Amino acid sequence: MKKILSLFAAIAMAFSLAACSTTEYQGNNSSAASESSSTAPEQEITDSSSSEMEASGSDSSEISEEQGSNILVAYFSWADNAILADDVDAVASPSVIPPGNVQQLAGWVQEETGGDLFSIRVTDPYPSDWDDCLTRANEERGDNARPELVENVENLHQYDTVFLGYPNWWYGVPMALLRFLEENDLSGKQVYLFCSHGTGGLANSVELITEAAPNAIISDSIFDCYEEEAPSSEEPIRTWVKGLGYSRWVETEAESPAAQQRQISVQFGENTVIYELNDGTAAGSLYEQLPLTIQVEDYSTNEKIFYPPQSLDTSDSPLAQAGAGTLAYYEPWGDVVFFYGDYNENPSLFELGQVISGGELVSEMSGTITMNVLELTSQEIEAMEGLAGETPLNVIRGWEKEMK
Ligand SMILES: Cc1cc2nc3c(=O)[nH]c(=O)nc-3n(C[C@H](O)[C@H](O)[C@H](O)COP(=O)(O)O)c2cc1C
Incomplete structure (x- = not known):
């Protein structure tokens, strides 16, 4: 494992080590889910109206009715894609214990936007052991595999904006994310990426996503976050969403x-x-x-x-x-x-x-x-x-x- 970690570290040198950052990328309810497998477990969907107002952190704000219904927050996170063994080593594999890093980031984006949350899940979950998961992910990468998904997004046409979250896996993305993009056509939709990583930053992820969704409008403003900072990134990611103009919390102090x-x-x-x-x-x-x-x-x-x-x-x-x-x-x-x-x-x-x-x-x-x-x-x-x-x-x- 140390060998693999040091490989990440070496690759990471090419990237900024800023814990959480919004990158200007330089380079080139309802239900959001539809079943594609009869054996699939229940998909977790958060309705846009279900989050509480307190999430805004402001007493003087209220929900904008306009926001949310056209926003999808789709994400992949290891914790949603692993069968937790009883003896899982929580120290060696911290992000496999729910909530996963990207899962948490996605939750805050959902709360801020009022959009619908969709967890991208594979039918054959990954090992909860860190080394075994790395091995399988690397094999899938080598095979250019497209792991089968539990389900796809229902009524995708209702969304014109998609926040897409993922972890950096092997300098790129989990192959399931590519399957998701190939099965859920984001053409013409405005897409905002957010990523968590173990010092490797965005690596090749944006190129891979762009290739898999060539007609999506992928914003240059990308939120990325070092894995250990993810649990404390609520404020930065909410600020990012607000800065993009997608917060559903609007100030109503008309008299001021x-x-x-x-x-x-x-x-x-x-x-x-x-x-x-x-x-x-x-x-x-x-x-x-x-x-x-x-x-x-x-x-x-x-x-x-x-x-x-x-x-x-x-x-x-x-x-x-x-x-x-x-x-x-x-x-x-x-x-x-x-x-x-x-x-x-x-x-x-x-x-x-x-x-x-x-x-x-x-x-x-x-x-x-x-x-x-x-x-x-x-x-x-x-x-x-x-x-x-x-x-x-x-x-x-x-x-x-x-x-x-
Ligand atoms: C299979 C696998 C491959 C990974 N590959 C990389 C990598 O190449 N570079 C990197 O910086 N981090 C890598 N990581 C670390 C994750 O990107 C990081 O822990 C992220 O925060 C995990 O998010 P999650 O908990 O939502 O899955 C990898 C993690 C896993 C499980």
């Missing part, structure tokens, strides 16, 4: 448009500067940490910086474009930067947002600042847009009083 636009206030002394955050993941991470009372420091002649308590998730965030008024995050140091002068673009510098009011005050920031989610009325926002870049919040509030 500023919050929807993610505007924040930065207060120091009598001064207030207002920023509008972009919709990137890093801006989202900062937004979630508010309110913050924190020390700001001078850096160089064009920056005020602070270190947020938690690092920001840059997996889907734009790079900062040089210019005063930018709120940015420098990932190597983990600091948030208020720019008040020009700066050089940098591949590790991510834009969080832009100043919309009080930009001229940024250079005076010092000491303790308080950052807050901004709760404004639509009148205040309109006023602010008209006076952007010049007007501190207290003036706008005064203006609004005059209007009344």
Whole structure:
């Protein structure tokens, strides 16, 4: 076994070792199941309406009725494809004990999207012993085998979006995944891949999937996750799904448009500067940490910086474009930067947002600042847009009083 593991390790050197990442791939209810074998055990299907609202983690959100019914979350996981022997070695073969790594990831994607869950299962399950499973999987790979499946997806035509999860098996995919793709035509459907691996990353999996489903629209945004990080990857994979625009949880704070636009206030002394955050993941991470009372420091002649308590998730965030008024995050140091002068673009510098009011005050920031989610009325926002870049919040509030 050690030999095989070291082989994985050697191959892994070619890949990023980031525990969980969203890759921009560079390279080239209902029931979702229909029986194809009369001896098949019951397929586990999660109805899109069955998950609880709490899954969103937000009290102020509600289910969008639109989302979910057209989304299929199909996955292969060893734990769903093994007969557990009584003496299975849970240390040597951890992911064979349910829930499997990909199984867990798929569950979170299902909860976030409200889609239908489909476990790809073979009629002849794999050994639960790690070495034996590796051997059989390798034989199947060598034979270019297509293991028979318990069932296929019923009413596949109802889905236009498919999240497809799999483990890296022998630098590629379990051969059953190819059988699945050949028997369940994903042509014309939008497909998002998520993968768990033992340091080998995506390896050849995307090429193999693309070959087996040549007419599927496979997104370049792929979530991959190191096996030991899979059980704690709920937040990153939900963030990925949200970033793709498939979360079924929608904010309903209509009376708080500023919050929807993610505007924040930065207060120091009598001064207030207002920023509008972009919709990137890093801006989202900062937004979630508010309110913050924190020390700001001078850096160089064009920056005020602070270190947020938690690092920001840059997996889907734009790079900062040089210019005063930018709120940015420098990932190597983990600091948030208020720019008040020009700066050089940098591949590790991510834009969080832009100043919309009080930009001229940024250079005076010092000491303790308080950052807050901004709760404004639509009148205040309109006023602010008209006076952007010049007007501190207290003036706008005064203006609004005059209007009344
Ligand atoms: C048969 C088999 C082959 C594997 N081959 C690889 C590999 O080539 N590279 C790699 O990084 N991990 C490999 N792994 C590790 C799995 O990708 C990893 O443990 C994954 O998290 C398992 O997900 P699961 O629990 O949902 O099956 C292999 C695992 C098995 C069982």
